[in-house]
Amino acid sequence: xxxxxxxxxxxxxxxxxxxxxxxxxxxxxxxxxxxxxxxxxxxxxxxxxxxxxxxxxxxxxxxxxxxxxxxxxxxxxxxxxxxxxxxxxxxxxxxxxxxxxxxxxxxxxxxxxxxxxxxxxxxxxxxxxxxxx
Amino acid sequence: xxxxxxxxxxxxxxxxxxxxxxxxxxxxxxxxxxxxxxxxxxxxxxxxxxxxxxxxxxxxxxxxxxxxxxxxxxxxxxxxxxxxxxxxxxxxxxxxxxxxxxxxxxxxxxxxxxxxxxxxxxxxxxxxxxxxxxxxxxxxxxxxxxxxxxxxxxxxxxxxxxxxxxxxxxxxxxxxxxxxxxxxxxxxxxxxxxxxxxxxxxxxxxxxxxxxxxxxxxxxxxxxxxxxxxxxxxxxxxxxxxxxxxxxxxxxxxxxxxxxxxxxxxxxxxxxxxxxxxxxxxxxxxxxxxxxxxxxxxxxxxxxxxxxxxxxxxxxxxxxxxxxxxxxxxxxxxxxxxxxxxxxxxxxxxxxxxxxxxxxxxxxxxxxxxxxxxxxxxxxxxxxxxxxxxxxxxxxxxxxxxxxxxxxxxxxxxxxxx
Numbered sequence: 001x002x003x004x005x006x007x008x009x010x011x012x013x014x015x016x017x018x019x020x021x022x023x024x025x026x027x028x029x030x031x032x033x034x035x036x037x038x039x040x041x042x043x044x045x046x047x048x049x050x051x052x053x054x055x056x057x058x059x060x061x062x063x064x065x066x067x068x069x070x071x072x073x074x075x076x077x078x079x080x081x082x083x084x085x086x087x088x089x090x091x092x093x094x095x096x097x098x099x100x101x102x103x104x105x106x107x108x109x110x111x112x113x114x115x116x117x118x119x120x121x122x123x124x125x126x127x128x129x130x131x132x133x
Numbered sequence: 134x135x136x137x138x139x140x141x142x143x144x145x146x147x148x149x150x151x152x153x154x155x156x157x158x159x160x161x162x163x164x165x166x167x168x169x170x171x172x173x174x175x176x177x178x179x180x181x182x183x184x185x186x187x188x189x190x191x192x193x194x195x196x197x198x199x200x201x202x203x204x205x206x207x208x209x210x211x212x213x214x215x216x217x218x219x220x221x222x223x224x225x226x227x228x229x230x231x232x233x234x235x236x237x238x239x240x241x242x243x244x245x246x247x248x249x250x251x252x253x254x255x256x257x258x259x260x261x262x263x264x265x266x267x268x269x270x271x272x273x274x275x276x277x278x279x280x281x282x283x284x285x286x287x288x289x290x291x292x293x294x295x296x297x298x299x300x301x302x303x304x305x306x307x308x309x310x311x312x313x314x315x316x317x318x319x320x321x322x323x324x325x326x327x328x329x330x331x332x333x334x335x336x337x338x339x340x341x342x343x344x345x346x347x348x349x350x351x352x353x354x355x356x357x358x359x360x361x362x363x364x365x366x367x368x369x370x371x372x373x374x375x376x377x378x379x380x381x382x383x384x385x386x387x388x389x390x391x392x393x394x395x396x397x398x399x400x401x402x403x404x405x406x407x408x409x410x411x412x413x414x415x416x417x418x419x420x421x422x423x424x425x426x427x428x429x430x431x432x433x434x435x436x437x438x439x440x441x442x443x444x445x446x447x448x449x450x451x452x453x454x455x456x457x458x459x460x461x462x463x464x465x466x467x468x469x470x471x472x473x474x475x476x477x478x479x480x481x482x483x484x485x486x487x488x489x490x491x492x493x494x495x496x497x498x499x500x501x502x503x504x505x506x507x508x509x510x511x512x513x514x515x516x517x518x519x520x521x522x523x524x525x526x527x528x529x530x531x532x533x534x535x536x537x538x539x540x541x542x543x544x545x546x547x548x549x550x551x
Contacts, residue, residue: 006165007161007165021346021376023373025185026516026517026520026521027520030185030186036520037520038421038519038520039418039516039519056346056347056376057376058375058376060270060373060517061180061268061269061270061273061286061287061288061289061292062180062183062185062288062289063288063289064288064289064290064291065181065183065185065186065188065189065288065289065290066185066186068188068192068289068290069185069186069187069188069189072186072187072188073186084346084347085165085166085167086376087162087165087166087285087286087287087288087291087305088286088287088288090161090162090165091158091162091288091289091290091291092288092289092290094158094161094162094290095158095188095192095290096188098154098157098158099188099191099192099195106165
């Protein structure tokens with residue numbers, strides 16, 4: 001599948017597909033990499049080291065900071081695949097890259113293509129936004 | 134993206150490292166947003182001053198070392214410490230010191246130490262049509278919806294980048310075409326008693342966030358000329374349960390004198406009806422427990438306004454908070470000054486209410502260990518506190534909260550919801 005790289009980079013891993021968007025601030029614990037929003041369907045799961053499939057962003061402006069800090073700490077997802085662009089998520093990734101040279105790619109897929117991502121599926125992201133399944 | 138000569142000079146590093154880094158962040162995010170160029174802003178509100186770890190310090194320090202200074206009037210959001218009541222901080226001292234350092238860095242960059250999440254309650258606030266770069270989800274939705282100013286949903290880091298360059302991507306909610314409603318939220322069948330209560334608005338906002346995602350709603354079926362505090366409660370709830378950056382309340386907000394004006398040339402994609410059942414469900418979602426053992430009451434998220442304090446003092450009358458309950462109200466230091474002058478701060482203090490400034494009870498450890506459930510009149514607090522503080526929460530009206538605080542257990546008026 002071909003997406004648009006919002007933050008270009010490569011990643012290989014298994015997909016954690018969220019049933020609902022997540023606000024990293026208030027919904028994610030950067031110390032453990034787990035989802036702590038108790039109302040979230042995937043509450044308790046770890047996003048660390050996985051390719052996070054999340055249709056859109058949500059909630060707090062502080063998500064940028066929480067995500068950038070998680071990238072610095074190594075508890076962030078390997079990459080995020082979205083169906084709607086979200087600047088707050090992009091910002092977190094851009095700043096971590098500018099400051100520390102660590103890249104967490106963010107790829108935008110058309111909604112139909114995004115729907116084809118399966119939980120636990122192994123995928124590889126390429127620089128140009130291509131996703132190999 | 135088309136860049137002006139000045140933008141390009143900044144990006145090339147000819148204006149120093151701070152301008153280069155700031156312009157780099159703005160253009161990279163602008164490209165992701167699909168912006169064709171950048172526009173001038175007249176002000177900024179910064180959320181990056183709230184401490185979330187080393188990355189915040191590293192970024193602000195890079196900007197300061199690189200000669201960064203804001204070029205537009207810039208206000209600061211809540212931070213992690215109450216500088217007026219520093220004794221309230223119960224967290225780890227090292228984290229407290231780092232949070233303090235971050236606050237000082239943002240002051241050194243030229244921002245005003247306003248420390249409030251409700252900058253729209255300050256005397257100087259944006260006018261209709263002004264382009265600004267605001268972060269803090271509740272402030273964004275208020276600026277766009279209620280003031281008719283224009284800001285996209287900015288996150289941390291780009292807020293200060295915009296403030297020190299005076300530029301922001303010409304995209305998203307800055308542009309006319311993205312400000313029109315795409316669907317109608319029709320309130321119907323709700324009792325006049327409930328429509329007349331402040332309590333309806335956070336519950337309606339919580340519902341709106343769930344159905345809107347990032348879409349712009351035109352809300353019909355509400356009274357016209359709704360007050361700012363009701364619109365604030367509605368917006369802050371919708372920006373927590375969803376990513377709402379703008380809504381139109383027909384007859385109340387400045388871009389929606391009529392439904393037709395709110396929609397412009399758009400045909401609504403759908404009409405979402407919201408009646409008593411949906412509101413009951415939304416209200417239920419805002420509480421995580423049925424326990425009535427009360428430990429703490431927290432009001433003031435977003436920061437209480439002058440009018441909300443007047444109302445609280447009225448409801449409280451000469452009652453006092455029960456000895457087994459801790460009660461907090463968060464507000465900005467400007468409002469604190471005013472309630473001090475009007476004698477309200479003293480009345481609340483004597484009744485056992487702790488006022489918190491510069492921060493909020495759900496972002497930093499100020500509350501004593503909570504024995505029992507937490508109660509709030511804020512849908513936003515109800516939404517985030519269980520995750521942030523590991524507390525069980527009950528949502529209620531300000532009247533419910535005060536009554537519960539006084540008797541020492543959770544009591545809610547259920548009659549409005551039958």
